[in-house]
Amino acid sequence: MKELSIKQTISIALETGKVMLQNGAETYRVEETIEKMISSKHNSEVDVFVISTGIIVSTEINDEPYTIVERIPSSSIDLETISRANSFSRLFTNEDMSLEDATLILDGIKNPPKFPLSIRYIFSGMAGGFFVLLFQGNFQEFIMAYIASVLTVLLFDKLTKLSLNFFIKNIFGGFTAATTGLLLVLLFEFFGIHGDYNKVIVGPLMTLVPGVSLTNGIRDLISGELIAGNAKMMEALFIAIALAFGVGMVLQIAINII
Amino acid sequence: MNILTQGFYSLLCVVGFSVIFNLPKRLIPLASINGMIGWIIYVILQQLGTSFIIPALIGSIFVGIIGEISAIYKKQPATLFIIPGIIPFVPGYGIYYTMFHIINNDFIQAAMSGAESLFIAISIACGVVIATSIVRFFRPFIERKIVTK
16 A cells, blocks of 8 residues: 655645534634644644634645645535544544545545435424524414525525625525515414514524534634634624624515505 | 423424534434533523523533533534534524614614623633533543443
């Protein structure tokens, strides 16, 4: 078996870190993973610097400095990928692996098994619907929030495929959440079933709210990763602003009409 | 009774979010029970009438500790159990009402609910960090327990 060169090792480690970061892993975990993977095959000192939009790895190869920068495009959350990348890094540090094997496994990590679409939509409705019930919604509002969440996640998935700018994408997301929520409340009102639109809109909105980036960002700040934390917090803040923008537009129009 | 129904709702809510985040199927039961325990603690503390920060803080400490221990047990990163678990605490209503008050030109109310949501988010993060540190401290002991089992 041909041994991996140091440069190949670094690029494999970098790719693993990139996949983890893109799918919602914490900054310190990505740094640790990359560092462990490289130092398992290479004895010089390795420095890794991770923020949510990029990774910098620097080390010495034959007394020459070697630095590589990887730009990270915007991300979504996929926990299956993190789990797989984690076990891959463990395998990689403990065993010798050929380049072909490593690339093959990495390709597998990048295309993880997903839930069938129907199941995904059924459960995303549950996420939004039961969140409304947690905050003292009643059964009618649960049904409305359920339908609205399914529609919102469906549309947001379609928007993600278009690779729009994240701000615009989230404005549309908020817009969809508010529109479907309001329309459903009006529709049910027509049949004599009353619902509070404030409660109904929050359900689908929760499926889009950047709760993970927000808490991960604050976690980074608390543990002293000031720049990484700031980047994550800013991302979360701007997603929240975009969502508020989308919802606000709809509500403003609705309040003026009704 | 109220606590039981709330626990049931939060369990299903966390299952829903686990599917949205594409959590591996075999880990969903553990993650959702984790979220449920966290939410029940949150509700109990809220009914005792403490401030709005304490329930989220203590709740996420519990979610964090259970998440870290299950991570050691299942040999998976702890994030997988913590992310779905803390979702019910995320101040969705706070963010919504901040925006709602801004639309209605009620900036004082908006500042209030905005600050409240920010502090809830900070307390969730603090809770998780505290939990991680506690578990890190007791890690050798926990690992020994799990291995001997």
